[in-house]
Amino acid sequence: MRGLRTIYTVALGAAATATISSPVAAQAAKPRVPASEYGKWESVTAGDLSPDGKWVAYELRRVNGANELRYRQVSGGQEQSVRMATAPQFTRDSRWLVYTINPDTGAAAGGGRGGRGGAAGGNAAARNKIGIVDLRGGTPVAFDDIQSFALAKSGAHVALRRYRAPSASGAAPASRGADLVVRDLERGTQVTFGNVADFAWSDDGALLAMTVDVEGRTGNGVQVLDATTGTLRSLDAGDHGYSGLAWRAKTSDLALFRSRTDTTFADTSQVVLAWKNVASATPQRRMYDFSADTRFTTGMRVASYRALQWTGDGSTLLFGVAPREQKLPPVGRGGAGAATPARVQVWHWKDVRQFHQQEVNAVQDRQRTLPVSWHLASDGITRLSDDYYETLQFADQRSAALASDQSAYFKEMLSGRSYRDVVRVDAATGKREVIATKTISTSAISPSGQYVLYGQKGQWWSYDAATGKRANLTEKTKASFVDLEDDHPLPERSLYGLAGWAPSENAVFVYDKFDLWKLTIDGSGAERLTRGREDATVYRYVSLDPDRAGGGGRGGFGGGGGANVIDLSKSVMLSTTGDLTKKSGYAKLTGGTVERLVWRDKAIGSLQKARDAEQYLYLEQSYTDSPDYFIAASDALNSAQAVSKTNPFQDDYGWGKQVLMDYKNKRGDKLQMMLTYPANYQPGKKYPMLVYYYESLSQGFHNYIGPSDRTVYNTQVFSQEGYFVLRPDILFQKRNPGWSGLDCVTSAVKTAVAAVTDIEAQKVGAMGHSWGGYQSAFYAVHAPETFATAIAGAPLTNLVSFYGYTSGNSGQAEAQHFETGQERMDVSLWEDRQAFIRNSAVFAVDSLRIPLLLEEGDADGNVNPFQSQELYNFGRRLGKEVVYLVYEGENHNVARAESQRDYQKRQIEWFAHYLKGEPAADWIVNGESYQTRQRILRGGMAPPPA
Numbered sequence: 036m037r038g039l040r041t042i043y044t045v046a047l048g049a050a051a052t053a054t055i056s057s058p059v060a061a062q063a064a065k066p067r068v069p070a071s072e073y074g075k076w077e078s079v080t081a082g083d084l085s086p087d088g089k090w091v092a093y094e095l096r097r098v099n100g101a102n103e104l105r106y107r108q109v110s111g112g113q114e115q116s117v118r119m120a121t122a123p124q125f126t127r128d129s130r131w132l133v134y135t136i137n138p139d140t141g142a143a144a145g146g147g148r149g150g151r152g153g154a155a156g157g158n159a160a161a162r163n164k165i166g167i168v169d170l171r172g173g174t175p176v177a178f179d180d181i182q183s184f185a186l187a188k189s190g191a192h193v194a195l196r197r198y199r200a201p202s203a204s205g206a207a208p209a210s211r212g213a214d215l216v217v218r219d220l221e222r223g224t225q226v227t228f229g230n231v232a233d234f235a236w237s238d239d240g241a242l243l244a245m246t247v248d249v250e251g252r253t254g255n256g257v258q259v260l261d262a263t264t265g266t267l268r269s270l271d272a273g274d275h276g277y278s279g280l281a282w283r284a285k286t287s288d289l290a291l292f293r294s295r296t297d298t299t300f301a302d303t304s305q306v307v308l309a310w311k312n313v314a315s316a317t318p319q320r321r322m323y324d325f326s327a328d329t330r331f332t333t334g335m336r337v338a339s340y341r342a343l344q345w346t347g348d349g350s351t352l353l354f355g356v357a358p359r360e361q362k363l364p365p366v367g368r369g370g371a372g373a374a375t376p377a378r379v380q381v382w383h384w385k386d387v388r389q390f391h392q393q394e395v396n397a398v399q400d401r402q403r404t405l406p407v408s409w410h411l412a413s414d415g416i417t418r419l420s421d422d423y424y425e426t427l428q429f430a431d432q433r434s435a436a437l438a439s440d441q442s443a444y445f446k447e448m449l450s451g452r453s454y455r456d457v458v459r460v461d462a463a464t465g466k467r468e469v470i471a472t473k474t475i476s477t478s479a480i481s482p483s484g485q486y487v488l489y490g491q492k493g494q495w496w497s498y499d500a501a502t503g504k505r506a507n508l509t510e511k512t513k514a515s516f517v518d519l520e521d522d523h524p525l526p527e528r529s530l531y532g533l534a535g536w537a538p539s540e541n542a543v544f545v546y547d548k549f550d551l552w553k554l555t556i557d558g559s560g561a562e563r564l565t566r567g568r569e570d571a572t573v574y575r576y577v578s579l580d581p582d583r584a585g586g587g588g589r590g591g592f593g594g595g596g597g598a599n600v601i602d603l604s605k606s607v608m609l610s611t612t613g614d615l616t617k618k619s620g621y622a623k624l625t626g627g628t629v630e631r632l633v634w635r636d637k638a639i640g641s642l643q644k645a646r647d648a649e650q651y652l653y654l655e656q657s658y659t660d661s662p663d664y665f666i667a668a669s670d671a672l673n674s675a676q677a678v679s680k681t682n683p684f685q686d687d688y689g690w691g692k693q694v695l696m697d698y699k700n701k702r703g704d705k706l707q708m709m710l711t712y713p714a715n716y717q718p719g720k721k722y723p724m725l726v727y728y729y730e731s732l733s734q735g736f737h738n739y740i741g742p743s744d745r746t747v748y749n750t751q752v753f754s755q756e757g758y759f760v761l762r763p764d765i766l767f768q769k770r771n772p773g774w775s776g777l778d779c780v781t782s783a784v785k786t787a788v789a790a791v792t793d794i795e796a797q798k799v800g801a802m803g804h805s806w807g808g809y810q811s812a813f814y815a816v817h818a819p820e821t822f823a824t825a826i827a828g829a830p831l832t833n834l835v836s837f838y839g840y841t842s843g844n845s846g847q848a849e850a851q852h853f854e855t856g857q858e859r860m861d862v863s864l865w866e867d868r869q870a871f872i873r874n875s876a877v878f879a880v881d882s883l884r885i886p887l888l889l890e891e892g893d894a895d896g897n898v899n900p901f902q903s904q905e906l907y908n909f910g911r912r913l914g915k916e917v918v919y920l921v922y923e924g925e926n927h928n929v930a931r932a933e934s935q936r937d938y939q940k941r942q943i944e945w946f947a948h949y950l951k952g953e954p955a956a957d958w959i960v961n962g963e964s965y966q967t968r969q970r971i972l973r974g975g976m977a978p979p980p981a
Contacts, residue, residue, distance in 0.1 A: 065689040074099030076741040085125040088650025092123035126190030136164040189240025246277035281343035287314035302360040304336035340402035347432030355404025392846030435484030451855040506558030535599030633672035638737035658693040689715030698786040708763035723798035723950035724759035769861040773874035804828035824949035843896025886916040892925030
């Protein structure tokens with residue numbers, strides 16, 4: 036047992052106080068966790084089962100960065116660990132485990148699943164390694180200096196690509212090539228190929244395609260290795276660049292780009308090469324060269340920015356075309372007397388995307404393409420769109436796609452109302468059919484591409500491309516399929532979503548708030564498959580298919596391989612969540628009957644099944660129990676056994692509990708909140724309380740929060756410091772976010788104080804960041820009777836001025852989300868300016884009567900630092916107790932370790948002084964001069980403690 040395991044849901048009143056106070060008294064003698072011990076705290080992630088279900092692996096991560104990979108047999112035995120290893124992958128035959136080993140430094144390069152990580156060249160000490168373990172008892176083998184790797188799906192081979200060698204001058208390498216080691220895992224033999232740029236295995240794992248890139252391009256080409264026979268074959272060679280390898284699923288069809296030489300232009304254009312049946316002795320080669328296509332648009336080129344994709348039947352390839360880029364003379368060399376051009380920006384009112392958004396997205400914009408299809412039996416291509424910003428969601432077979440066209444709704448887009456027309460595009464002919472107009476609802480295309488599912492005015496509709504017929508699928512039901520609890524002032528309520536398609540596509544599966552429904556595609560019937568509404572349990576489909584994945588390349592190919600197919604002739608796995616109780620677990624739907632498999636007062640998730648065995652792995656946690664993996668030998672998940680055991684030392688320390696409470700605001704809305712108790716809480720002793728808020732937080736009731744000196748606003752840290760921490764859900768009203776939020780928060784505080792008399796009502800502090808920072812600043816000004824002090828991180832303080840800002844991060848005008856997004860202002864500033872004023876802290880700063888700490892990164896591109904500056908300067912002018920922390924070079928959240936630790940330390944010092952009465956740190960009383968900070972920085976050490 037690591038701390039108290041029982042979670043108590045409390046009613047209001049005096050009896051509740053006694054009920055929730057007594058269980059933790061036995062822990063009073065245990066010490067709190069000192070900050071010096073935070074670094075050892077553990078979490079787990081990246082759990083994986085071998086296909087045969089006999090092995091399990093997971094990552095164990097620590098706050099101090101001393102991470103490791105652990106693996107063992109499911110049946111028991113010694114657990115093995117590898118320091119700084121990550122991203123475990125079992126081979127398909129379950130004989131081998133492959134993983135990345137990151138450098139053991141504070142700036143470790145992070146390799147991920149698939150093995151990519153680390154920069155080319157660079158310091159050898161900062162390079163990744165790859166580890167390979169023979170699970171039949173062999174000794175682990177490590178390979179140094181491996182930048183990326185790929186396992187053959189057969190499990191017989193692994194390809195390991197080393198880092199590129201730096202040039203003698205230290206400049207970037209002149210070619211993309213590096214050594215590639217192909218290892219036969221069973222035999223332990225390997226062969227090395229030089230100057231390999233890209234590589235990819237065919238689905239059966241027999242063929243490895245490689246592009247060769249040599250300095251000077253002499254010897255460039257594409258080669259295919261038959262890993263079974265060791266035969267190496269050249270498919271193409273020449274003075275070109277080769278890239279974009281794309282195998283067709285479950286075949287030996289291969290496609291790639293080959294660059295064209297054209298000194299007239301500054302860009303690089305491509306030829307598309309394709310081979311059918313590369314595994315045969317005589318594969319069929321096809322080529323598309325746009326320069327030989329008389330119908331190709333002048334001034335365009337084939338570009339490699341959009342990934343090559345095969346249609347399911349192999350008849351067609353999808354790729355992108357882009358404009359040619361003319362060579363321009365260098366700046367300042369336009370001839371005698373030529374003037375140097377001005378560095379000026381022209382922001383025009385007709386710009387669909389304002390200038391700064393274009394600047395922020397410049398790299399992506401330069402790589403945007405128009406999607407085209409090339410039928411391999413023809414010499415020409417078919418353009419699928421004329422809009423570079425249009426996103427295509429392709430069917431799994433890529434025979435058709437859905438396009439979202441927003442071009443007709445520029446005015447609405449400026450106010451955040453993201454209407455669009457939904458259009459079906461035939462990938463072979465380019466034919467476009469309008470499915471829905473002026474909608475913001477969900478739409479999806481069936482795996483075959485024949486059907487489109489879309490939302491319209493709160494109803495689900497279908498469109499059959501074969502017949503042109505439409506059907507309303509939900510009008511005959513009495514259920515609501517839209518989220519009626521969403522408090523954003525949107526023009527349409529959002530649908531709860533699509534779960535998947537029936538195998539024959541004669542039905543779709545969708546959600547309401549609680550349940551899973553089956554809707555016939557022609558609208559003839561609707562069936563509720565679960566009974567969650569009756570007991571407020573939310574059921575959602577869980578795919579256990581290890582091969583289900585998304586797809587798409589840069590420039591807007593979306594979908595492909597991602598649609599769920601739900602077969603009711605087999606058992607279907609469902610996640611279960613108590614909407615009010617916060618219990619969770621899993622259930623299975625079999626033959627119309629729902630059976631709960633595991634259902635606990637914990638957070639249970641991340642379920643996976645071994646590919647070839649009835650072995651299941653899931654993650655379980657609660658506020659008092661850190662996340663651990665559990666494994667079950669069948670879908671009887673309730674009998675699962677723990678695989679990991681994180682933080683066994685937690686029992687040595689005091690640990691608070693967390694309770695779920697109901698409350699009502701003044702409008703009578705029923706809401707929930709979480710109350711975390713101080714570590715070593717002693718009934719009868721008074722404790723200060725902190726209130727943290729954002730929007731709805733109670734869904735994280737069972738989430739474990741470990742102490743960390745790098746996580747600001749950390750609930751566990753403040754519990755260890757001796758505070759209650761209250762986290763209420765908030766329901767906002769349109770045009771009134773500040774006052775409606777204040778109603779919720781003050782009502783929550785009153786309810787908590789009445790229910791738990793050990794909360795010191797006069798010692799309550801507020802804290803929040805970003806949207807929570809907005810609330811902190813607003814509450815500090817308007818609720819001095821509730822709060823004794825407040826911390827506002829990156830706050831919005833003036834809705835009038837902020838409405839006119841442009842986001843530094845996204846480049847979008849803030850007005851594009853102010854009305855319908857988080858601020859919920861509903862209308863423009865000119866339609867209700869008083870709403871903007873009354874919900875802005877700066878216009879009532881003369882009412883500020885409590886100490887307020889502001890924090891911002893001076894590079895914050897999300898909330899402009901001027902927002903904090905306004906409140907600071909107005910407060911300073913009026914003689915208010917306002918302190919402003921500015922972290923240099925930090926964006927919206929402090930990211931550097933020294934900034935995180937400093938901000939957390941100052942949070943603790945601030946609340947300790949104003950809520951506990953401890954002596955104030957010098958910076959609180961006297962501030963800190965520029966020269967003092969510079970001396971501290973030059974000395975390379977933090978200031979002495981207060």
